[in-house]
Amino acid sequence: MSDLISIIVPCYNEEESLRLFHEAVKKTEASMPECRFEILLINDGSKDRTLEIMRELAQEDESVSYFSFSRNFGKEAAMYAGFCHVRGDYAAVMDADLQDPPDLLPEMYRILQSGEYDSVAARRVSRAGEPPVRSWFARRFYSLINRISDADIVDGARDFRLMKREMVEAILAMGESNRFSNGIFGWIGFRTYWMPYENVERVAGQSKWNFWGLCSYALDGIVNFSQVPLDIASWFGILMTIVSFLAILFIVVRKILFGDPVAGWASTACIITFIGGIQLLCLGIIGKYLATVYSEVKKRPHYIIGESNRKDVKRIG
Ligand code: UDP
Numbered sequence: 001m002s003d004l005i006s007i008i009v010p011c012y013n014e015e016e017s018l019r020l021f022h023e024a025v026k027k028t029e030a031s032m033p034e035c036r037f038e039i040l041l042i043n044d045g046s047k048d049r050t051l052e053i054m055r056e057l058a059q060e061d062e063s064v065s066y067f068s069f070s071r072n073f074g075k076e077a078a079m080y081a082g083f084c085h086v087r088g089d090y091a092a093v094m095d096a097d098l099q100d101p102p103d104l105l106p107e108m109y110r111i112l113q114s115g116e117y118d119s120v121a122a123r124r125v126s127r128a129g130e131p132p133v134r135s136w137f138a139r140r141f142y143s144l145i146n147r148i149s150d151a152d153i154v155d156g157a158r159d160f161r162l163m164k165r166e167m168v169e170a171i172l173a174m175g176e177s178n179r180f181s182n183g184i185f186g187w188i189g190f191r192t193y194w195m196p197y198e199n200v201e202r203v204a205g206q207s208k209w210n211f212w213g214l215c216s217y218a219l220d221g222i223v224n225f226s227q228v229p230l231d232i233a234s235w236f237g238i239l240m241t242i243v244s245f246l247a248i249l250f251i252v253v254r255k256i257l258f259g260d261p262v263a264g265w266a267s268t269a270c271i272i273t274f275i276g277g278i279q280l281l282c283l284g285i286i287g288k289y290l291a292t293v294y295s296e297v298k299k300r301p302h303y304i305i306g307e308s309n310r311k312d313v314k315r316i317g
């Protein structure tokens with residue numbers, strides 16, 4: 001009995017890399033006689049020829065299934081849709097741009113076979129080829145989020161990992177709309193082996209991330225896996241109350257003892273703007289959590305599939 005490995009591939013405008021990716025994965029499959037692969041291509045509302053290439057690949061290779069979203073739902077949604085359709089004993093998430101080298105799969109599989117681990121995750125040890133500013137912010141973000149969250153979120157961890165089916169079920173049970181995979185993987189636990197590898201640049205096309213996109217993704221990560229910002233807002237509030245109470249006491253005593261010699265307009269204006277600023281900041285923090293709660297309670301689907309070659313497709317999930 002050979003093991004079936006389901007490979008989930010989120011694709012957004014990957015017309016240039018998709019075929020190269022397919023070839024590379026097929027080559028890896030050939031080098032693993034004890035396994036069969038099932039390739040799940042998820043078209044995340046691409047605006048180029050990605051879908052046509054998927055159809056062709058599915059025609060040529062029966063181990064390829066494709067799922068085409070009705071619009072762009074984001075990589076997280078694409079991964080979720082992939083997990084919903086996994087039939088294998090193992091599942092792996094891989095980028096279509098070959099930044100997640102398929103050559104690592106045999107080694108990952110071997111480690112899982114030893115039975116000591118439930119998943120093997122790739123971890124970049126270098127951030128070569130990345131703008132230094134981005135690396136710097138990324139490092140700060142990971143050290144911050146690990147301090148303020150109970151999920152174990154690893155720096156350099158990519159979504160690329162091979163995992164047992166049990167883990168897939170746990171991931172699907174995390175039904176939140178605001179998905180932050182690195183946090184979800186950390187939160188569900190299981191025994192994970194971290195496999196270091198050197199960063200690889202994408203084979204073709206461009207990264208879909210810009211700096212602000214990454215910042216907002218980082219913010220989502222914090223809001224979804226930590227409540228510390230809310231605590232900070234409350235502590236700020238308490239501190240400011242104490243400070244203003246002391247200030248009032250000081251002003252009243254001074255007024256009684258010495259009268260009111262100066263108008264003090266400048267200091268008053270400073271205090272008002274300072275406190276106003278902090279209040280707005282805290283409101284903003286609360287608002288961000290409220291917005292997250294709002295999108296969760298609406299319980300909108302994570303994705304909508306418009307087209308697929310699988311009969312048992314779960315169109316809305
Ligand atoms: N991707 C996606 N939906 C999006 C953006 C990206 O499915 O809205 C896919 C993309 O096709 C690729 C993977 O997610 O397979 C990683 O994207 P990218 O290479 O742009 O990110 P990076 O490797 O630079 O972090």
Ligand code: MG
Pocket residue numbers: 095097099202207
């Ligand atoms: Mg990439």
